Amino acid sequence: MTSGSTIDAKRDGANDGEQDLRGDVHNAARRARVASRTLALLNAEQKNRALHAAADAVLGAVDAIIAANNHDIERAKASGTEESLLDRLRLTPARVDGIAAGLRQVAGLDDPVGEVVQGKTLPNGLELVQKRVPLGVVGIVYEARPNVTVDAFGLALKSGNAVLLRGSSSASNSNTALVDVLRTSLVDSGLPADSVQLLPTEDRATVTHLIQARGLVDVVIPRGGAGLINAVVRDATVPTIETGVGNCHVYVHSAADLDIAENIVLNSKTRRPSVCNTAETLLIDEQIAPVALPRLVGALEDAEVTLHGDLPGMVAAGEDDWADEYLSLDMAVKVVAGIDEAIAHIEKYGTSHTEAIVTADIAAAREFTSRVDAAAVMVNASTAFTDGEQFGFGAEIGISTQKLHARGPMGLPELTSTKWIVWGQGHTRPV
């Protein structure tokens, strides 16, 4: 055997492995499609019963789930994972209770499937009804937290969709244990196990195969950082919904109430700095800056926020400070000449997630809300409110920052499509 043929053999081997993985993902998607046909026809009662049964099954398997999670935690510790990530990964009996409670909460939500969105009778007597139907097969790509595994399953099941889950390898034991419990419970409920499937995590190519399984997968929702989302959006041929990257701003207008401004800036920045609705940049109107700046800077520094900007005592700010999410107790600060500059800055650097204005002036509020192009625009309210549960959706599958299909927090209706059903009595269309 020559070295050339060895290389070829290796390359063939690699291709075979690639092909196998691709085949595995496609076969999983085909099984999901078969399951989705059953799910699409279930009524709410059947789905709710299965959700409660799944909640019971999760509670019944708490020991096995936590044992599996311990393996993930130990492996993560051994590889030097930092405590904040360990905390995201960790399951406790209380967290497992919370996961089960989440399934029961979804059972309590209205079933979006079958909702009549609109309808009419045409002049010729044709009767049109537009109904919500499931999307079909939904892929979710997500990072560390294992509770997402069960949340995504619950929301998908309630909306009549089969789901393909691609979690992170760091949570693979936890996710495997959880999905095993869910699949067994589905079968016990008389529903197809393949309503939920976990895709292999060893190889990043799984994600590529999933997002390129056009015709087999109806939509892929990436949940994670900017890197994951950009990669998915760039390489996908399956329709995707961008979620969660939030470079959010609070603009303190010249007519702001400073007590309100201080509360909102602090809450927007410090409530949970690692989540997408946290504010990353503070814009202060120059008219109010002489009073507002020292007060807000003082309050933020008291809250241990590191400030970045061009002002004395701040860490010098570069382009990245305006453009990127810190997701930490850091905040960029800029004095702007007025609402036009504030809006222009947001348009240049924002990610169309959540933008807030603090003002007592109705004209400024109306101008800001109509001109700022974002999923959510807040007037005298914290950016932290952009969240499906806060918006009263009961649960969310993510926060869309794109303009098509869904924008902002996505609940159950955002996991559906529609279908026109047209009833005639032999109607034909004149030429």
Place this chain on the structure above:
Amino acid sequence: MTSGSTIDAKRDGANDGEQDLRGDVHNAARRARVASRTLALLNAEQKNRALHAAADAVLGAVDAIIAANNHDIERAKASGTEESLLDRLRLTPARVDGIAAGLRQVAGLDDPVGEVVQGKTLPNGLELVQKRVPLGVVGIVYEARPNVTVDAFGLALKSGNAVLLRGSSSASNSNTALVDVLRTSLVDSGLPADSVQLLPTEDRATVTHLIQARGLVDVVIPRGGAGLINAVVRDATVPTIETGVGNCHVYVHSAADLDIAENIVLNSKTRRPSVCNTAETLLIDEQIAPVALPRLVGALEDAEVTLHGDLPGMVAAGEDDWADEYLSLDMAVKVVAGIDEAIAHIEKYGTSHTEAIVTADIAAAREFTSRVDAAAVMVNASTAFTDGEQFGFGAEIGISTQKLHARGPMGLPELTSTKWIVWGQGHTRPV
């Protein structure tokens, strides 16, 4: 100079050309973005006035438009274009009247922008309102018919979007003349000319640059045949809406009224065989086949339809006959064992556009409408009804065959996104 450097120079030259074209498309998109900010804030009255002014301008320029169109027609004739395509390309005074009337019709439609889709007051007093907003910058890629140029402009303007048009090179003189008229009219109405721009047609790479102008273009809608749509969907990084590929079926169920079946099959196939809602395959239930088959075959043959299938006297059918659109007076015919086989066939070969059942049996109709996964499902009605004007939308930008954002005929609301506007009085979110 060595040949190597010549090649490099050539390659650089090609790259420069490529880069120039890419830059041209991106710059057009940036100008569109600037225009879109103005358009987004217009009220319906301002937009309607501009639409009527544009209609007047088109009528006033009828001679120049037809002269430009004559150049296209002569060039097309010289290159041996067939008469059906020439007819699609041709403008006459009556057709120009129709184009202007289309703009006035759009002026008469409800403005989707600003519509409150939903809203509520949360328990904490926060007031949420979800409003329709324009998408922003919309790209349309389309084929021969120059009327699409003006239709797309009108629908985009009414929905507050700037539009980038990439028509076919065969219509380039006509499209240039039309867009010149529209841009001049916009300026006369005090609106930005760059609300509508025609992209160069000489190079197919324009399409690639448009569909990859992520962040500059909000959505691209391809209107055309399967080849165009598949290429756009495959290469796009900008979100796209798939339109118009329709491999539609009529299923004649065992409980069909044969008079109704004959009318619907004939109308679905022969009304306009070249459009996407035409039926391409006839499925006949074997229980009714002994009576239905000879009658329907006779009627179709009388209408000069060539039948493809496995039955005596038909052109033998291969996989392509089931999978592809004929868009001509051809129809595939298959006898199926019952509703399960009919639905399985549609699922395998259909394009989720329009599917029809002919039956007097309510259980069969309900089963077909709930199990068939398509934008429109007809009961005892012709597939020809799937059309924005027929559905009462007044005008359509295309028929979506995807599940995200829009499904079926797309009118003005489908050219919008939404924005949550949240009003507080200093609200912060508890930890």
